[in-house]
Amino acid sequence: MSVTAMNDFFNFLIENIINALTRRPRKEEVTITIESPLNIVRSGEFAELRGRHAFSPKFLPEGMKVKDQVEGERIYMSWRELASDKFFEDVEKMFEFMQKRAKEEKVS
Amino acid sequence: MRLQYRPTCPRCDELIELLMEVSARTGVQFIPEMVGAELETHAVFDEVRKTYSESWIKNFGTDKQKKLYEKAKPLFMHLEESSTVPVLILEWDADGKKRQLVIKGFLKEGFETAIKNLIYVISEITKRSYG
Numbered sequence: 001m002s003v004t005a006m007n008d009f010f011n012f013l014i015e016n017i018i019n020a021l022t023r024r025p026r027k028e029e030v031t032i033t034i035e036s037p038l039n040i041v042r043s044g045e046f047a048e049l050r051g052r053h054a055f056s057p058k059f060l061p062e063g064m065k066v067k068d069q070v071e072g073e074r075i076y077m078s079w080r081e082l083a084s085d086k087f088f089e090d091v092e093k094m095f096e097f098m099q100k101r102a103k104e105e106k107v108s
Numbered sequence: 109m110r111l112q113y114r115p116t117c118p119r120c121d122e123l124i125e126l127l128m129e130v131s132a133r134t135g136v137q138f139i140p141e142m143v144g145a146e147l148e149t150h151a152v153f154d155e156v157r158k159t160y161s162e163s164w165i166k167n168f169g170t171d172k173q174k175k176l177y178e179k180a181k182p183l184f185m186h187l188e189e190s191s192t193v194p195v196l197i198l199e200w201d202a203d204g205k206k207r208q209l210v211i212k213g214f215l216k217e218g219f220e221t222a223i224k225n226l227i228y229v230i231s232e233i234t235k236r237s238y239g
Contacts, residue, residue, distance in 0.1 A: 073207050074207075074208040074209075074210060075207075075208070076156070076210045077209065077210065077212070078213055079211060079212065080213070080215065082211050082222045082226065083215065083217075083218040083221050083225070084221075088225070091225075091228070091229055091232060094209075095232065095236065098202065098207065
């Protein structure tokens with residue numbers, strides 16, 4: 001093997017290694033659908049790189065992995081509702097509603 | 109407890125400081141999460157943004173929201189493109205299912221009662237999920 005061919009080969013090898021080490025995350029949209037029942041799907045090779053912390057596997061609950069589906073419920077509220085005096089009643093109603101739902105789901 | 113914020117939002121900074129204090133008092137983990145795709149190589153949107161879309165309002169909206177949507181469709185279309193910050197998300201497990209409470213916006217007026225209410229909710233959640 002000539003010196004130039006060897007040089008080319010090593011250049012090719014080093015470039016490939018650098019590319020593999022410094023691969024960039026692709027631009028992907030986070031797929032979170034929808035409220036009731038909530039269905040979170042974490043997909044994609046670089047799912048753990050999305051977001052600062054929230055999608056890091058370190059912060060996932062125990063027994064959950066990337067690409068798992070989780071069912072649940074999501075309730076929306078405004079800051080004004082949080083700051084109102086009626087909030088305590090609303091929270092009680094919310095928990096009652098959630099308990100009812102859970103019972104219904106268990107029965108069905 | 110997560111807070112979705114943008115670096116250019118002064119209200120978010122105030123809320124982050126308050127929530128740090130709440131986190132220190134209650135022992136609940138607090139994670140600030142930056143949203144908006146301008147500075148990132150990947151797109152991350154806030155969780156409230158889609159609630160202004162037609163499909164969401166038709167599926168999950170209240171009657172009042174549905175009426176409002178018919179009246180002010182162009183406004184909602186504009187809102188759908190913009191992002192809402194700050195968005196506070198309380199996340200907990202109940203019977204193996206994920207429950208989320210999403211609180212959008214922040215007002216300095218009456219924030220003391222709001223923080224008290226927030227601590228009350230956190231205590232209720234921990235009581236119900238562990239007790």
